[in-house]
Amino acid sequence: MADEGCSYDHAVAAFPALTRTNAATLATGCHPGRTGVFGNRVWHPELGHINTAVVDDVRRLRGAGAMPQASVAERLSRSGRSTVVVGNGSAGCTYLLNPGSDAGHGARIASVGPEHEAHRSVPSGVRAAIEELGPRPASDDEALEWAVAAGVVSITTRAPDLLIFWSGQPDTAHHATGLTSTTSIEAIRRTDRAVRTLHSAVLDTGRECNLILTADHGFCETIESPELTGTLDRIAERSGLPPNGFVPTFNSGAVFGYFEPGTAPRLRADMTARIVQEPWAGPVFCADAHCPDGAFPLSLAVSGDSPFTPDLVITMRTEPADQCGPADPPARALHARADGTQPYSGVHGTVHPADMRIPLILHGPAFKTRTRRDEPAGPADIAATAYTLVTGAPLDDVDGRVLTESLRDVTDAPELLVEERTIRRGETSVSVRRTGSHSYLVGGVSGHRTPPEHRDPTQGLAEPAASGRQADSGNEE
Secondary structure, rough: OOOEEEEEEEOOOOOOHHHHHHHHHHHHHHOOHHHHOOOEEEEEEEOOEEOOOHHHHHHHHHHHOOOOOOOOOHHHHOOOOOOEEOOOOOOOHHHHHHHHHHHOOOEEEEEOOHHOOOOEEOHHHHHHHOOOOOOOOOOHHHHHHHHHHHHHHHHHHHHHOOOEEEOOOHHHHHHHHHOOOOOOOHHHHHHHHHHHHHHHHHHHHOOOOOOOEOOOOOOOOEOOOOOOHHHHHHHHHOOOOOOOEEEEEEEEEEEEEEEEOOOOHHHHHHHHHHHOOOOEEEEEEEEEHHOOOOOHHHHHOOOOOOOOOOOEEEEOOEOOOOOOOOOOOEEEEOOOEEEOOOOEEEOOOOHHHHHHHHOEEEEEEEOOOOOEEEEEEEEHHHHHHHHHHHOOOOOOOOOOOHHHHEOOOOOOOOOOOOOEEEEOOEEEEEEEEEEEEEEEEEEEEEEOOOOOOOOOOOOOOOOOOOOOOOOOOOOOO
């Protein structure tokens, strides 16, 4: 499909490069700074810890004001068009792709998660056909097959105007076994077969099929998995913060930090400056008003003013080597985890180009053929483009742009000027590409800081916490 269709060589995930961050952006066309859905695990002073893999947690987050934008599915429903989301990731991810299904705006089908969240607003004929598939399987492999079968039933029984299929593989295999394992290679093959099956199901109905194939993030192999709860507690104590004055949440290759409301700017800046010097830390992003030397203003990577924005996004250290071809070894990064939680073999959420880079292939009668594009693109653009393909109208008040340069019938689109700049802070740097008014964080480079005692990057990081502060205890995609 990449050879036959239009593919983008510089497509990137929304930052942070995490699953539910990008699910919310793909659903709305808006960046995390507007949706407020920043990661897989977040924190709010009134809600406490939120795991966005859990539907009820996401509902609580939205009830507090996050993700106020109407989703693409909701907008299509209001114009009389239909959407079906079939999710093989977490139930929370499936919900984020179409939260309006709770109110009848399109449907969602989840192959994993609680039974009561398996179906929402599914037309009766489609639901009856899905029930004939039998109960949802427990294993990851069988759950993917069940999801594909549910997708085929949705297509053949009552074909929607837009079908969003979200596969939990090969993400699950990469986390558990690394990128080059036999398990991961087979997971990629299964996902490839799933795409082929769904594509063929549409064509077999006699309808045209415009297919957009992408991912929510890239991946790195794990170097080490330092436990950081105690380390961050000690840094907070040295910075003069009270117990519970700084709350971290752990998001694979990144740690989000939240200061207690009312924390003095000098204390925020002092703790940020200390974290920047840690040997396990890659580029650190912080609120612009409290950004010390060595850290990057968060506005470089995230646009918008959502009150759910973390105070700090601490990305983990990576090795500089990139995977430029299939035969090259994978890029490598540290995996951040809470004390006592499980290490993983694969990691994402850093700013390494291998984490930020995603495939983007557009295939079908609406798209140009045998074309490769150099412009940057991302999930917000995919949302805007999908909406326009279905309706012929633009998606208003979003951050994404319609990828007009990929469309077959658009012959007079002006050539896009692409600019790239690199911003440095000491030995770390991040690169941003820009086209028109749209900006894309494309990657970053970690420094090689060694503190005076010349300690190893993971030495001593598992000591018990010095305070009673309660950190997030989770670890996941």
